[in-house]
Amino acid sequence: MTLTLTEREKKSIAALIQQHCDPYLSRFPFARYPIEPLEYWKQAFTKPATVQASTLKQAISWHFGSWQRNSLSPAQRSVCIHIIKSWPDFVQNESFDPTRVLQFWHTQLPDWQHGFQAAAFLLHLMHPDTFEITDHHRNQAMIEILQASEIGEDNRTITNSVQDLEDYSSFFNSIVPKLPYGEVNRIKLDRFLKAYGNRHAYKHIAATYTTSEPTIRQFSWDDCAAQSFDLEKITLRANADVLFACLLHLLDKQPQGSKKLTIEQIVDQLPLGTAGICNEASYNYALIALFGNQKGRDYFQFENATLQQVFTEQANQSTRDMKLYLKYANESVTINTKYLKA
Template sequence: MNLSLSESKKKALYGLITQRYDVHMSRFPYAKYPSEPLKEWRKQFAEPQHVRPDMIRSALNWRCGFWQRSNAPFPQKKIAISAIKAWPEFIEQKLTDQAAILSFWMDKLGDTTFGFDAAAFLLHLLHPPDLELADTQRLTAMRDLLAEVGYEVQPEASAYNLVALSLYTEFFRSLLPKMQLQHGERATLRLDRFLMTYGNREALAKLSEKFGPSVEPIVSYLDWDDLNSEHFLPDKILGRANADILFACLLLALDHNPDKASVLTVEGVVELLPLGSGGICNPGSYHYAMIALFGGQKERDFFVFEDEALSKAFTEQANNSTRDMRFYRKHGHAKISINPKYIST
């Protein structure tokens, strides 16, 4: 079966998405779902016989929102353990039929929501050209949006099976051309993120009320071999630790507003470098890197402080094993500027 959406339905659906896009994307947890690892896994899982246990664990941790974190709930950890254990059997069976692959993984991972979502995710990684990334949240978004435009949703769209995943893929790809008109090459990523967020809108709205809106990193991924800046000299950065990554991200972010380099504050820098910048998605690693960024640890000299004593205080915090991980937030109004050695003349 298929959806066979009319142009009027597609237009109405896109209208709903456009109206609600900004609100819901202000709640998307960018640091939990960076796009770069997903791109890499799609390449790796194209050759399932070469997929390692650490790849499976990392991918499934990402899927459940615990990328770069070790505190995933037990049910999620159990899913990863079961998938790793079953992978040799999966390779041995040499399954190519998508329905058979989904059935295999649901048998191993369970027919619960967790099991279906993980099985659908693995199926997507194995067949990304054929099936969009889908889970129960995205399927919920599809059903709710279709219902709003008066499209009668078939029961199959609610099932834990390949039919539902295929319907979602058709739904997604029928909307993509209209998204591309506004969002260009980022249309696929943005539509996927919107549908995930919309399908989980009630929970994310509560989190947003508690913690405030989320911020998409300006530079979410950093390639040291491909740093191009018109106004700054990122090649002068000697280190490659997280603090150095954050400073490189800052220079790239400031490249569009170079005048700000001489009138910065600690708070202003933090605003330009939200969690997830440069691929640093673990909160603990991020907070430590932020403290080290402003200090002189390991001969770093990224900033000129109006109050030089504060620079030394940041260095002391970075070197202290019992450091205050939110130290930088206590000095948000401190005035700083980029060290001239990192500015093009």
């Protein structure tokens, strides 16, 4: 029997989530779980037989928190490899009934603990209107919230079955309309449950550690524009140049415009994940190149005239201090007047 909640229980749980939501989301790894690829995958998985191995790898890596990273654990990598190898057999099925889907993957994946999480995500992509994104962390969060609210059985456990998916999806969809965040209710609830269920992973991380979601998550040179800045004078097209274009676009909407900024203020406006740059190494290198003169870049005028050369030298080295910008966080710069419109 699928989990059901009374109106009073729904409101009680929603109130509990609101109380804790923002603190947990202030540390959420946004760049590991960008929402933009999901809509593409949902469309692709309407026809499973046409899904390519590269798409499978990307989707499973995303679900395991390794988007644009080569950081899958051995167990996660094994699941990914087995799914890709077994996909041609899977798509031969006459029915993609959820129970049969899980039964198929249960026989193909040697590690069902990790395998169930991947299979559950595939079911979400194939049946997004029926199943929410779930995994061990989200299910555990649901169980603990129900227990904290004194709802349901105290001995509820995760069984890695269709029942888990149905219960979680029912729980999720019962709470969504009770939250006050409007059109981002679903996104915030999903992220909160993921973060809450995985909160123990942060116990050794400094309490001051925070993250922020980028204002600009996708980028196109054709669509990026500014009234006060001349983006056409940005002639290079690497990640550093994309970040500079994003910065000008953001500054164009702010009162300070082209006034003096610290390096820290600039970096804060361009968090990891800006313009879809979610790989930390690529992002850090782009920031170093952004402040340097490599390939003739001249985006900033520095109060400390020696700093541009420092960043340039780091950008040109094969081994570099990838967080160099943190050392000079309080140094001030202004946008090169070359990029101001007359």
